Amino acid sequence: MTGPDTGTTNYAGDSAYVGVQAATVHGGVHYYSLPADPSPAEKFETGVRWLDGSTPDRARQLIHEAIMDGHTGNEVCFYWQLALVSGRTRHEMPEEDAERLRQARTICHVTGGDAWADGVKAISRLLDSAQQPDADLPALLKDFDGLGEIQRAAILRHFELFLEGPLKDQMWHRALQSAKQHQMADSRAERVWKFFQPEPTPPRRRPVRPADISTGTWIRAVVATAVLAVAAIHIGYLLARELQVFALLVYLLGIVGGCCAARSGMEWRFRSERRRAKDEEYGRPRERTTGAPAGGFANKVDQRFDHYFARYVPRDTSRSAWLAGTAGIRKSMRDEIVEIYREQRTGVEKISWLIRYRVGDVKKRWENGTLWSYRWELATPLATKVVALAGLAVFVLGIVWAVESAARIAPLSAVRSVAIALAAGVFAVRAWAHIVLERRRCAADEAESAQMQEDCMAAFERWQAKLADKPSDPEMATWLNRDRKVLLDEALRHYGLVMSNMVAYAFIEAPGSSASRARVLNGPWRYTRYQLLLFLLTADGVRQLSAELDFARGTFHDRGRTNYRYEAVAAVRVRQADDGERSFELVLVNGERIQAKVIGPGMEELEPGETPGVVSEATLDAAGLHHTLHVMEGIAAEGKQWIAQERRRKDDRRHQRSKVADPA
Structure with missing residues (x-):
């Protein structure tokens, strides 16, 4: 009792x-x-x-x-x-x-x-x-x-x-x-x-931001290039008319050097900008983000990321160092998941496998030292820098020599062509740089996205195989x-x-x-x-x-x-x-x-x-x-x-x- x-x-x-x-x-x-x-x-x-x-x-x-x-x-x-x-x-x-x-x-x-x-x-x-x-x-x-x-x-x-x-x-x-x-x-x-x-939701690819190249940019690039070509040809014509063979060869050599400098310079700039963008994405967030509304999808995603990052701490690393070192990566992945799945009426429990895999992948790369590998992968090779600088020097030398020779032949015409070439060159270089860099950026994003999708799909198939013998309700x-x-x-x-x-x-x-x-x-x-x-x-x-x-x-x-x-x-x-x-x-x-x-x-x-x-x-x-x-x-x-x-x-x-x- x-x-x-x-x-x-x-x-x-x-x-x-x-x-x-x-x-x-x-x-x-x-x-x-x-x-x-x-x-x-x-x-x-x-x-x-x-x-x-x-x-x-x-x-x-x-x-x-x-x-x-x-x-x-x-x-x-x-x-x-x-x-x-x-x-x-x-x-x-x-x-x-x-x-x-x-x-x-x-x-x-x-x-x-x-x-x-x-x-x-x-x-x-x-x-x-x-x-x-x-x-x-x-x-x-x-x-x-x-x-x-x-x-x-x-x-x-x-x-x-x-x-x-x-x-x-x-x-x-x-x-x-x-x-x-x-x-x-x-x-x-x-x-x-x-x-x-729960039955896992398959991985989805985050839409890659398309190349931001407007019609106006293409028009500026084509027109400026055409004007530049006409002005450059006119300068060459002046040299050829007066049989200034050596000056003409130096002029052509300068143009070749300029092309090499432009090509290598674009590569140098692309690598530098992409590395800087990666640093900003993976580095510690500058501004403190406000929490998502309690009970919402984004808030539940936050909780899962916090849970798995706190759980999957690399060996020989303190939790505080791990969390501080991956703050930017954590925010980047969280924003990506929220953006991809928020509007699809997907319960966060159905993508927990994906969050767990992504966090586990970050942990593995932290342990094997490849988490920041993009820094040396995107570092510009010394040869590229040498070619860019040498080509620029040859370009400047050749153009100066040719312009000086052309000015002695027809001062007014030469000055006019040089002025037009300089103005058109500035517009052409800026337009083509934007076009090339955007297309390179888009192609690199597509390649990264495809590789991530392939890796996530492999993880999804492994998870499905692991759940294949899930017990039935009668069991x-x-x-x-x-x-x-x-x-x-x-x-x-x-x-x-x-x-x-x-x-x-x-x-x-x-x-x-x-x-x-x-x-x-x-x-x-x-x-x-x-x-x-x-x-x-x-x-x-x-x-x-x-x-x-x-x-x-x-x-x-x-x-x-x-x-x-x-x-x-x-x-x-x-x-x-x-x-x-x-x-x-x-x-x-x-x-x-x-x-x-x-x-x-x-x-x-x-x-x-x-x-x-x-x-x-x-x-x-x-x-x-x-x-x-x-x-x-x-x-x-x-x-x-x-x-x-x-x-x-x-x-x-x-x-x-x-x-x-x-x-x-």
Whole structure:
């Protein structure tokens, strides 16, 4: 019995949502979705998936609809029987479903002797034997053990609550043995985390800024070049007319030197400007950027970059030096990601892989010393500088010599041509420099962008390959079901109980602290950490056990135990808040409240194609809330008399079935 102090015990309280790391919906996975006009076979197959996903209420509905539409057979009957008994005890089953269970073999037209028919017969014998104290259990269990692996595992899983007496102990022993043996099967520890990873969005290329070359620039370049050519030819003509061969050769040599100087000078200038631009991009930001609005896409991108840069610190480097040295790179990459994906309605969780890869690439280049390699890659070679300076010297010498010679021949004409050539040359050089540098810049940006896209696409394909064996939702449900059995066995051993001696038991599953969550379309939420709340109803009262489950490892932590009499239970209810939160609440007579938040606020956010209520109902069903409410509400209403009332209801049902079976 609990102490006299009143209070509230939150077994999955507010902290379960403060630290939620991610919420993922696998919108492309359609385990539980039906087409617009489903066939009976499609309803049945989807119903079986719901059953495998530990949501029997929806499974019962769909399989029943499939049968009513004419879809029958041995396999249909097998899963129909399992759906009817799954997740509830005999006294919880409505009489309508009890009658369906009795008539299942007839309704579904069971024939032949395949593995499914054997499973149907085994279920019928289990149901009959549970009502017969003198049943031949060894023979029954021998037949059961001879079933196929699929049929045997399914029966053990879904008959957990439905059987009674010695048969229940035997079946529980088999179910527990299987759960312990396969608790970490199918590489669970290596695969569970993948379920909580969203389908990654492929990398996108940032549009390269096109070359900024206007029509006016082209006109200036062409016209100025033409005028320059005419003026230069006129000067050459003056020299040739007077047979100034040496001056003409020097003039031509000067022109060649000028061309070489222009070519090498353009290369020199391009490298210098590109290096300076890279320094500005990768250097420490000059101005302090204001934070993006909280909750927006840009703000979430900021958080991911901050997280990964803080996490991926190069070896032999302090975090402060790493963050300071990469401040500019971090801002540049962040701005690029925000620009590319902001207008595409892409959730940041779908590009986390890209952010992680880009940060990891920066770390790798920091460690191998290539992060700033562009500085020497863009450094102008000495030969280029020599050619530029030498060509310029030859150009000046040749032009001066030629102009002086031409001025002696025709002073006025020579001066006029030189003036025109100088003016046109200035315009031509400036225009062509802009054109050449812009085209070089654009080509370099395209090459960098293409290389980055190639690298990111390779990383994307590696990430997709790593997620290829992501577990299905039914696999997640199967692992969780095994964990529940292991925890139930721990509680039974701690309290010295056996299954057949318990009046009843019930589970509540809620998200654990700092848990990530994910679900498939229309499916229940699954979590990386669960808070499990187990109620054991014994002849002396309620034994309550709570534990936090690390789902990937299948380990339990932070156990808590509470015991109280039936008369101590004052009320049981499910609270639904306006924000969609659903919480189970058990109130004791001393005022203590035991709460578990089964669904947190904002978790009913729907994807296209989903209808309101589907996700919450599937989550409540998978969490075991319906069965728990039935048990605990009975305790709250009838106290210890609930035990006698349950036994009386069982006897009444057994008597009614006997009358139906033997009307004489």
